[in-house]
Amino acid sequence: MDFAQADAVNQAIRLLSLRHRARIAALLAPLGLHPGQEALLLELARTGPMIGAQLSEALGVEPPSITLMVRKLEAAGHIRRTPASDDKRASIIELTDSGKALADQVKQLWCALAEETVAGLPARTAAELPGLLNTLTGNVDTRRSRPARP
Template identity: 85%
Template sequence: MDFDRADAVNQAVRLLSLRHRARAAALLAPLGLHPGQEVLLLELARHGPMIQAQLSEALGCEPPSVTLMARKLEASGHLRRTPAPADKRASVVELTDAGRALADEVKEIWCALADETVAGLPARTVAELPGLLNTLTANVDTRRSRRGTR
């Protein structure tokens, strides 16, 4: 790929990422949430209680980030952390009733954000978008081993 095309691709991905995160922050702020906390809530709403290490892996972020988010959401009454039965050093994280209600509000915001993001795109493109974006994500995933370097 030549530089001009590479620059166009990289700039488009960078700007989308920045603007999507900023828009998410603006939509989440009235709920008292910061970007990242919503995905933690949604993950727990989808899969139920999880050990923090599992949650970190599912979210694709470092364990200290999950610990910080969990502490803040626990302090606000949206989740609880308890020692894991098999390993007292690990914490099981689960939503409270208030957390489940907040997750429902986040789902509404998530739908609105997705609608805004894909506005004007043909339905077929919207249907293909998650697969395309997941492929792009996998291509730059630093956690996987790279085959060959340039």
């Protein structure tokens, strides 16, 4: 790949990432949420109660970030923490009724954002997009080791 093509790919991904995050922030603000908190709510809605380390792994973020999000969402009454029975250092994190209702609102917002994002794409391309993006994510995932390239 020459520089012009590499630059075009990297700039497109960078701009999409920046604009998508800004759009998410704008959509979440009326709900009193910040980017990242919606992913935590949706993960708990999808999987049920989890400990912080599991959330960290599932969301691909560092444990201190999970701790901060949990504190803020707990203060707002959307989640609760209870001590884990098998590890007193860990807490089980779960949605409250308020958190479940908020997660339902986020799901609606998430659908609208996805539709907005893929507007104008052929249905087949939109259907293939998650797989393509997951491949790209895997290609640059710093958490996995990969052999050095010559």
